[in-house]
Amino acid sequence: MADPRDAAEALDETELAIEGALRPSSLSEFVGQPKVRGQLQLLLQAARIQERSADHILLAGPPGLGKTTLAMIVAHESERPLRLSSGPAIQHAGDLAALLSSLTPGEVLFIDEIHRMARSAEEMLYLAMEDFRIDIMVGKGAGATSIPLELAPFTLVGATTRSGLLPNPLRDRFGFTGHLEYYGEDELEQVIARSAAVLGVRLPADALSEIARRSRGTPRIANRLLRRVRDYALVHGDADSASLSDVQAALELYDVDAIGLDRLDRAVLDALVRRFGGGPVGLSTLAVAVGEEAETVESVVEPYLVRIGFLGRTPRGRIAMPEAYAHLGVTRPDGGALFDDL
Known part of the structure; x- marks a missing residue:
C-alpha cells in the first residue's frame, strides 16, 4: 500500500510547481509596470554588455505588485544565482555579515521588507554596497580591532512597501529605484488569463473581467x-472551466464583494458610518470596534479604502467619505441623499 505521506508530499510539490509557474520568468512575460520594465531592461542589458554585476536595485510599492517576481527575473536574466532573505530576519550586524560573506561572485541578493532591518545591519550594508567589503569587530573595549573583509561583487535587490522609512544613506546607494503602481483592470485581465492557462481553467471574457474588478489592482489578489x-x-x-456565475458564487462565498471589499473592509466602513456617525474617530478606537489590531487596520485596510475614496484621514481622525455611504446604502448625517446599494 502506498504511503499517504508520499502522496501528500507529491501534492505539495505539484502545488509549489504551479505556484512557481504562475510567476513570469522574464521581463517580456511580466504584465504591467511598463516604465519599470523598460528601466530594468536597460540596466540589465548595460551590465551584460560590460560583463559586470548590475547596479543595486530598490523596488518600492504596495504589497502584491510583483517586487519578488521582478527580483527573480533580475537573477534569471542576469544568469546569476539568487539568494532570498528578508529585513525581519536580519536583526544583528552578524546576521548580515554571515549572509554577505557567503555570496558567490555576481550573485543577486534579494532582501524583502528591507526597511525592517536592524539599524546596525543597515550601517554595515552601506559599506558593503559601495565598496564590497565589511569591517568585522574583534574583541571588546579598548582592545577591540576592526578587520576588513572583502566581499565578492553582488547585486542587491531591496523591496519595500514603505520607502519613507529607509534612511537616506541607504536609499542613495541604490543605483536604480523602481516605483510600482497599482494595475488597471485590463492589465489584471491579462494576468488572470495567463494564470488561468497555467492552472488549466478556461474563463470567458466576462468571468475574467469580474475577477479583475474585484482584485483591488493587485496581481497577488x-x-x-x-x-x-x-x-x-x-x-x-x-474542473476545467468556470463561468461568470461560478465566479460570482465563489467570491460571494469568500465575502469578496463587487468592488473587492472583504469582511474586514466592510466591518471598518460599517463601524465608521453606523457606530461613529461617519467620524472623525481615532485609529485605535476604530480598531477596537472591529476587533483588530490598529496596525492591521492601518496597513491592510486603510490604503485601499483611501485609494478608492471611501475613507479619509484627517488630523482629528478617520472620516467616511460620501462614496462609503453610497456603497453601504446609508443616509448621510448631514441630510445627504439616500444612496442605493452597489
Missing part, C-alpha cells in the same frame, strides 16, 4: 481569487 474560483468550479461543476 487576482491570482488568489482565481484559485478560489478554480476550487469552486472543481467542487460544484467543471
Whole structure:
C-alpha cells in the first residue's frame, strides 16, 4: 500500500510547481509596470554588455505588485544565482555579515521588507554596497580591532512597501529605484488569463473581467481569487472551466464583494458610518470596534479604502467619505441623499 505521506508530499510539490509557474520568468512575460520594465531592461542589458554585476536595485510599492517576481527575473536574466532573505530576519550586524560573506561572485541578493532591518545591519550594508567589503569587530573595549573583509561583487535587490522609512544613506546607494503602481483592470485581465492557462481553467471574457474588478489592482489578489474560483468550479461543476456565475458564487462565498471589499473592509466602513456617525474617530478606537489590531487596520485596510475614496484621514481622525455611504446604502448625517446599494 502506498504511503499517504508520499502522496501528500507529491501534492505539495505539484502545488509549489504551479505556484512557481504562475510567476513570469522574464521581463517580456511580466504584465504591467511598463516604465519599470523598460528601466530594468536597460540596466540589465548595460551590465551584460560590460560583463559586470548590475547596479543595486530598490523596488518600492504596495504589497502584491510583483517586487519578488521582478527580483527573480533580475537573477534569471542576469544568469546569476539568487539568494532570498528578508529585513525581519536580519536583526544583528552578524546576521548580515554571515549572509554577505557567503555570496558567490555576481550573485543577486534579494532582501524583502528591507526597511525592517536592524539599524546596525543597515550601517554595515552601506559599506558593503559601495565598496564590497565589511569591517568585522574583534574583541571588546579598548582592545577591540576592526578587520576588513572583502566581499565578492553582488547585486542587491531591496523591496519595500514603505520607502519613507529607509534612511537616506541607504536609499542613495541604490543605483536604480523602481516605483510600482497599482494595475488597471485590463492589465489584471491579462494576468488572470495567463494564470488561468497555467492552472488549466478556461474563463470567458466576462468571468475574467469580474475577477479583475474585484482584485483591488493587485496581481497577488487576482491570482488568489482565481484559485478560489478554480476550487469552486472543481467542487460544484467543471474542473476545467468556470463561468461568470461560478465566479460570482465563489467570491460571494469568500465575502469578496463587487468592488473587492472583504469582511474586514466592510466591518471598518460599517463601524465608521453606523457606530461613529461617519467620524472623525481615532485609529485605535476604530480598531477596537472591529476587533483588530490598529496596525492591521492601518496597513491592510486603510490604503485601499483611501485609494478608492471611501475613507479619509484627517488630523482629528478617520472620516467616511460620501462614496462609503453610497456603497453601504446609508443616509448621510448631514441630510445627504439616500444612496442605493452597489
